[in-house]
Amino acid sequence: MFTTRPELTGDFGMVASTHWLASAAGMSVLERGGNAFDAAVTAGFVLQVVEPHLNGPGGDLPLLVWSAADERATAICGQGTAPAAATIEHYTDLGLGLVPGTGLLAATVPGAFGAWLLMLERWGTWAVEDVLEPAISYAENGFPVLERISTTIGAVERMFAEDWPTSAEVWMPDGRVPEPGSRLRNPALAATYRRIAAASRAASGTRETRIAAARDAWYRGFVAEAIARFCAETAWRDTSGRRHAGLLTGDDLDGWQATAEEPLGYDYHGYRVLKTGPWGQGPVFLQQLALLEGFDLDAAGHLSADYVHTVTEVAKLAFADREAWYGDPAHTKVPMEALLLPGYNDERRGLVGAEASFELRPGAPQGREPVLPTTAPGPDAPIGDGVGEPTVRGDGRVDGDTCHLDVADRYGNLVSATPSGGWLQSSPVIPELGFCLGTRAQMFWLEPGLPASLRPRSRPRTTLSPSLALRDGRPWMAFGTPGGDQQDQWSLNFFLSVVHGGLNLQEAIDAPMFHSVHFPSSFYPRGARPGGLVVEERLDPEVVAELRRRGHDVDVQGPWTLGRLSAVTRDSGEPGFLRAAANPRGAQGYAVGR
Template structure:
């Protein structure tokens, strides 16, 4: 079974499984296809996080593809550039790109196919073309002026005829196809399959792509603050960062085990929310009811406050945040009325240092921009020119029981100028750091920004049974929480749970520039119903209606270890995600 945010990627992954490849061969093939067909949601210059289990070993493992801050990315340097925050676009926001190395590591260690076979579909769609999505066309149109006036290399790549492509128009990326062919050639005549892939990883980190990136970022270019800056990424940064496998962090809920990344990602916030909700009865956890939706929103506020006050790349002891006794104490903070305060856990002698709390409304007033509450997972560009990116997702389970959930992201076409000759741009993950040394997510050379990428693996009695995830930035774990409650507690089928009305809170500092928050604000799909929405408003929630089918882009695969029966489901919103299998 395969599922992803784009039907072409799903079809390619299913094709790999049909031809004898395993889940990890299929996932890698699909990921490189997503670079080509969803360039507004991810790219080779970005990052990726995955969580997997193999048929031989059910222990969940994280694939860590989140690159660190470059050696020159110091708070002092950014302050000297006149910045009080890391920009949302431009090379100063780029962490070391680690997505490609992470996918090649997965293929090297867990896959069975040759690199040339895995990359064949991506090369084909880049060289021979593919029909451009309506949303890709819209995204290019939204930043066309920036491309034309400030990023000529992006204009040349995405508007070769001087205008954004029309939806359905066949577009090409021969430069990226050449990059992939070069990776294949790097390993030709070298040892066995794994040695050939290792040679490709070395070429990626030290070869022509790395040299092109390091050379290009030296030239100042327009960033989201309206000024021109040079990047700080160097060839040594690119050569020195490698992907790796890490143990997963797990939490128990109603007899299920949920596996996530460590606190360098936002994944443990989902474990915290589930732990807070563990103390309520099943009938109290229905997101489609007023009381259930309220309770879930309040639990999310507490879990996300801990994320923003404590998570980071500095070895947080999650046991203190996730222990049942602490969560039981925190549970008493969930009352009958909506809370409009930021309430993280106290772990030391005094309160945790708080990130800046600039409201979305205040930012809109300062900049003259409108606040956008769309949540379908697509990037949003505000009237002020702020470009917000998102991500994509894939899940695969094979006939043997190998299973993986992966969330590739970053390197969006609107992130920064395309690097000439390689067909893609850099990511902007450093915008999730603060220029304040007192915070656990401060910008520090060599440390990972606290990413929003958060795939999920669910186990029962030690056996993996489901992989799921969603794009959506700060909403990823929020939408997954609704899904998990509806499946694990409510008994809905996978597709029913994905299609059910969703909601999320904005009552936490956003992870993306300009890092705003909206105290007490909840975004809901109108299908939640007038009675439920009115009840939430009566409790003090500031409710924003997003439309009937606007929130969530989940996909998932599942396997029953007892029978071997496989299932899959994908998001119907936008008619773009697809699940497939046999």
């Protein structure tokens, strides 16, 4: 099979991400004696600088890690919570039916910084100033502007100039959109991270004490103070068309911390896939596996009409359950165990017919009746083009903007990270910090009684979804992708291509990709296209024709437009090889290693 690049093989270390500079920065850490956790944190901070249209310091971060020392996997939640003042009544009193997709009202506590530092503290070996150094260098000295960065800024140029002048100062430094390939700097962000590094360096005591000092500077020090002041003292136009102030306070930041928990898992054909809890959409991956257990994908044939139809119909059922049941488990009862039971999935599997379904059909685990939003927009609401890169309009409305990063080291550690949010087009830049806040609160519903309803100090049901997989009980693969609602479709398709298609990592990433847009989007304005199926044009035309005959509303997009996957693996044998691959689409993702 043709591949755009080789699957990398070595035994020292592998880093794969959505940007070559982040991958190189992570690999440089491994070369200098750091472990996978040090490398991932370093690469993660670089991603904030060089992919500002896909993530930023004000964003969110879920992590899945395998620690060789602990011989166990851990999920880290860096999804910040809604402000204490963020009640449904506050938004509806403003005349809002949905949380705006941009601006200060959509901000949650910036969780990415806390999650990176928690991983560094528990399993890393480097100091805060060392993992920040490459990011500071790129912010201070400049980084090359990707074509997609230029396109994103160009789409919101007028909004920046007329409504968000602090953003225009950073992203249009000469009063115009930066050209692709030009050098762009963010000196204010460099200064912010220099202050963080200095606070850490000045603290006495252990490495852990110095990490705590950096965390305090962010969540209780000058960063928190600047965020609280900006939210209280300024108001900005958002996707509602009106100007609103923010709700985040210093107490909101002070009262939040990243947390570590047991990941959820499901066994499938000799593999065990691990995901975050239902505060994110990750469990839909496991639900899809539980449903697919009863189908013979090997007999169907990889990427045949039967194969694509079955996977798509299964996705519709799993994502319908996401809509009806998923939310912050600290604030709603999610029947996660019941959703994965064999009996429940045997019953649900019977709903997959020969024709495409146009219904949103959540199940009733343990006899509990599902509840869906009644305020969801109809099928005419826009849903974006679903390609996993910025779908940006002039008002800043966005879909699917995210990064991904995977690391394997020679010690046996694995990291899968999906940082996102705080995009340059999310919210106005806070001038003294050099970054903006995220907009993850747009994933709450302003309708009481739903699992994902807005509640003060609760986590929005994020789409961010890293993945780990064990093979024969041993740590094997870290993988994932950007793509909003598509993440747990594209990453599932990749996994199935390896397990059932017999493809290697690069072949599976390069294979034609597809996904459903049947269910409500997690992003403002929450549109859906019942029966909608998006495919790359490299999918066999006869397969496309057969899918249409079965009733699917097929949208054929460009040959290399869907999916942004990367992955690393380690062989279970001793001495085993490490392997890595990254996505060619968009011409920026790369894997490095030796």
